[in-house]
Amino acid sequence: MLQGKKVIAVGERDGISGPAIAACAKAAGADVVFVATECFV
């Protein structure tokens, strides 16, 4: 599904972190162009 797609990975501090999302997206063949984790509290 993500093969060859560009992905912006924005994680949440109480959920899944940005780097974890990015690692999964990369493994699925995505081109991760931005990674960050944010705090919404």
Place this chain on the structure above:
Amino acid sequence: MPDVVISAATQVLAHVPSLARHGSKPRRELAKHPEVAEKFTASLRTFDQAAAYPPHQAWIGNIHPRQLPARPWMANSGEPQRRGRFGEVMPEEEFFGLLAAVDDFELFALSPEAAKAGAATLAAHPLAKAFDLDRIEKAAGDIEAIAGEAKALRLAEGAVMRCAQSDDESLAAHVLIDNLAAKATATLALLHLLDRSGIDPKSVDYVIGCGEEAIGDRYQRGGGNLGKAVAEAAGLTDASGADVKNFCAAFVPALVVASSLVSAGVFNRVAIISGGSLAKLGMKFQGHLAKDLPVMEDVLGGTATLVEADDGKSPRVRLDVVGRHKVSAGGSAAEVMKALAVEPLSRHGIAMTDIDDFATELHNPEITEPQGSGNVPERNYRTIAALSAAKGDIEKADIAAFVTQRGMPGYAPTQGHLASALCYTPHALDRLTTGDARKVMLLAKGSLFLGRMCQLSDGMSVLLERNGGG
């Protein structure tokens, strides 16, 4: 290793509706949407509403968080009570006087009427002797002329903050009022601590700041040391100080550092202080206004905690039961909690059910939920309970009971360092002395990634134990 105790802890609130619009979010959003400003102003709470608000009553120690009434708390408020066993809720008029009284550089200015009101109310305060009331008189001036000075910031009808240097962003008026408000609230909490504990101010050797402010100039933006500034303002003439910075998690590392200094014999008494974060006032106001709620981020917190050698009665800080989130640990909520809540207890063979109270991030959900941020403490407690079940300390069916019995509703303002375990410290002292608890665990988490220097979060935990055996 000699035992160390927490012998006193206090916390205060300053109700500052006029300053709410100077929080980072309203400052940006109200400038872009002036039509919202009117609703913002109309949605600010009165002092009586803020003082009666049940989470604030839990904050100043008139009730335990588990005694909070059913939500919505705004609708279930009792009578306003300004003072509590841990501190007080200070009205804005008086707080403006306090800002002037702790302003060493005469940057905060008041109209003659506001100065007179601030001085009169502070003169009648139980801690009046500790305040430099002459400074309030000196702060009075032609407020319209001062507001017209370069880069001055109009805070309220009768209050203006000057900048210190017009071309230094770190010394801009909105930065300086953030720092001065932190100094004032922390000083007030420390003065309450001195008053309530009855200790000689000269007996405090060191003061550690653990708040969110960034004090400095353009060449050293986070230079810091609010600890020493507050020590001076509170009359601790024989103390020095420094700050521990770790985003919202700073209190627990500060407590561990302070306790280590006492345990090692470097100092006898160390105070840990923090002030409120003005930048976070009104942070979630859009969610509140959208649901016709009042702007609930209208108070600044202040805290003070005293650490000293074992006095035979106060709760002990178990320096051998400290949890830390290692660089190599995972960043998911469960991995962070494993590092903080499971590992240090497992290391000592302590079951998670041996802990009477877990104090984690105790943000008030009535503030966070309308903006879509959910119930932070509930999420944390469910994670801790699930880890307890995974470890085999409880059955899966007992998760809800674990959350109710060992957790609590959030009641802290959304100034993260206050919410991150720090706000429970005076309650923990009660529970571990006059109450029936034997062990309380403090857990703090911080979002390091926000500063864009690494992708990590951080956290630290420490066990507090009833004196004479947990």
